[in-house]
Amino acid sequence: VSAAYVLGDWGSTRLRLFRLVGGDVTDRAEGPGITMPGTVPARALAGRLAAWPDVADVTLCGMAGARGGLIEADYVPCPAAVDDWRNRRVRTEVQGVAVAVMAGLSDRSAIGVPDVMRGEETQVFGAVALDPALRAGDHRIVLPGTHGKWARVVDGTVQSFRTCPTGELFALLGGASTLTGDDKPGRGDFDQGFARGLERAGEATVAALFEARAARLLDGRGRDWSRGYLSGLLIGSEVAAQADGPVVLIGDPTLCGLYGQALTAFGHAHREIDGDAASLAGLKLARGTA
Amino acid sequence: VSAAYVLGDWGSTRLRLFRLVGGDVTDRAEGPGITMPGTVPARALAGRLAAWPDVADVTLCGMAGARGGLIEADYVPCPAAVDDWRNRRVRTEVQGVAVAVMAGLSDRSAIGVPDVMRGEETQVFGAVALDPALRAGDHRIVLPGTHGKWARVVDGTVQSFRTCPTGELFALLGGASTLTGDDKPGRGDFDQGFARGLERAGEATVAALFEARAARLLDGRGRDWSRGYLSGLLIGSEVAAQADGPVVLIGDPTLCGLYGQALTAFGHAHREIDGDAASLAGLKLARGTA
Numbered sequence: 001v002s003a004a005y006v007l008g009d010w011g012s013t014r015l016r017l018f019r020l021v022g023g024d025v026t027d028r029a030e031g032p033g034i035t036m037p038g039t040v041p042a043r044a045l046a047g048r049l050a051a052w053p054d055v056a057d058v059t060l061c062g063m064a065g066a067r068g069g070l071i072e073a074d075y076v077p078c079p080a081a082v083d084d085w086r087n088r089r090v091r092t093e094v095q096g097v098a099v100a101v102m103a104g105l106s107d108r109s110a111i112g113v114p115d116v117m118r119g120e121e122t123q124v125f126g127a128v129a130l131d132p133a134l135r136a137g138d139h140r141i142v143l144p145g146t147h148g149k150w151a152r153v154v155d156g157t158v159q160s161f162r163t164c165p166t167g168e169l170f171a172l173l174g175g176a177s178t179l180t181g182d183d184k185p186g187r188g189d190f191d192q193g194f195a196r197g198l199e200r201a202g203e204a205t206v207a208a209l210f211e212a213r214a215a216r217l218l219d220g221r222g223r224d225w226s227r228g229y230l231s232g233l234l235i236g237s238e239v240a241a242q243a244d245g246p247v248v249l250i251g252d253p254t255l256c257g258l259y260g261q262a263l264t265a266f267g268h269a270h271r272e273i274d275g276d277a278a279s280l281a282g283l284k285l286a287r288g289t290a
Numbered sequence: 291v292s293a294a295y296v297l298g299d300w301g302s303t304r305l306r307l308f309r310l311v312g313g314d315v316t317d318r319a320e321g322p323g324i325t326m327p328g329t330v331p332a333r334a335l336a337g338r339l340a341a342w343p344d345v346a347d348v349t350l351c352g353m354a355g356a357r358g359g360l361i362e363a364d365y366v367p368c369p370a371a372v373d374d375w376r377n378r379r380v381r382t383e384v385q386g387v388a389v390a391v392m393a394g395l396s397d398r399s400a401i402g403v404p405d406v407m408r409g410e411e412t413q414v415f416g417a418v419a420l421d422p423a424l425r426a427g428d429h430r431i432v433l434p435g436t437h438g439k440w441a442r443v444v445d446g447t448v449q450s451f452r453t454c455p456t457g458e459l460f461a462l463l464g465g466a467s468t469l470t471g472d473d474k475p476g477r478g479d480f481d482q483g484f485a486r487g488l489e490r491a492g493e494a495t496v497a498a499l500f501e502a503r504a505a506r507l508l509d510g511r512g513r514d515w516s517r518g519y520l521s522g523l524l525i526g527s528e529v530a531a532q533a534d535g536p537v538v539l540i541g542d543p544t545l546c547g548l549y550g551q552a553l554t555a556f557g558h559a560h561r562e563i564d565g566d567a568a569s570l571a572g573l574k575l576a577r578g579t580a
Contacts, residue, residue, distance in 0.1 A: 241494030
């Protein structure tokens, strides 16, 4: 009997799979996002698993459990302890291999305001598993991204969270909008724009967005400056509105670096936990390997 | 000698031309936005003018004066009186017809914050020409739109202004974003969503955006509700940040209606001036017809 198994995070834009034996990663694979046009989830997963014929079971988090995903899984309401979450996984089979799909979390702690996550909870619980300091007391764990999450974790339980779609906003405004405009060269680089955006963060965000364009037209700023400005303004505004003390950042190092700058500018301490490490630790917890 | 002349507003998405004799509009025409791919400004204008061979002169405002437009015109810095603005027009010729292109306005009244407009100043000066009550005292004139403008007009002079790219943000987020999502039917219409968005306006806007998606996933809301929610949240946030008293709205009646609801919700009086009437009055001023 093979001891090999697969852990994975299937998001809207990317599938990431890890093959493990015991506690060690022996191989990895990537695939298409689960909501990308033309993706048939069971077929896409079967295709990836074909390269690993000895795998006994698969554990997936993320949009794999969304409606229209591999199999729909619940949202566990906050406050959500790790066992509440683990017990709500659902099971299916893909080409004879047992697949467990983890639930997401939901939150209504702000009266009347619904919120959801799928996938980030795995990194949050993983970070708690990795770092004993997070198991007791009140912590703010932040996962920057397309739909960034600010989770309040108390004694290892996700008490509440709030989603900031800052990454999606930046992609839209920094892409095809009129705010960053054409490719004509101009003065200033991304970092200079970012610093200026941070300065204006905390003001009325929508009005402040327009400096990205006006500075190009009046002050000869280039597209890089303008994109940096939007990034600084949006990340800074998120941090100004959400941060209330020290923060643990989980995610891509470059993005965490930008959030770190914003947190420092607003006087909040921060440290980072590697996103892949947190994912793997959470998925091991999910499977019951850890 | 013909007394016929043309007044027009050439924006990024649309050209609007009026043929007049004396003070009366005798015909109108539309054409493509000046920055739309494939638009060669002089050729596009010549094509439209061909239908009116007796026209003696043309006066244009808007993006006609932008770099890459018909001919580049200045930005007149605020505070800008009507004569400051009229005197900065530039002249060119299209197929033998004299064309005057009006300047835009720029503002730096908030230290270090650049802002620009092209076209809206014509409606502002036009509104002042139409309405004697606006010629003295301190007024807030608001032109909702893709790049909405909040102008402070003191004794008929544009003292300062601020641009809110709320319309562009709504088009991006309400279009291809994940926030409003798919077309699956659900509970609630645009107006109900708008009312809920207004309720949440004034909170941290970026985080509040995500209710558009979470309410679809957790509460079965439909796309219309979700788009209404974004509209109410964005317009409400703009009004909450910018309004400091009574407002004169100029523009499209449907859009002005939404801004009117938001102003009422935040306790500010408002009245409307018709956008076409303001444009024409401003263009007549620009030409020296009024």
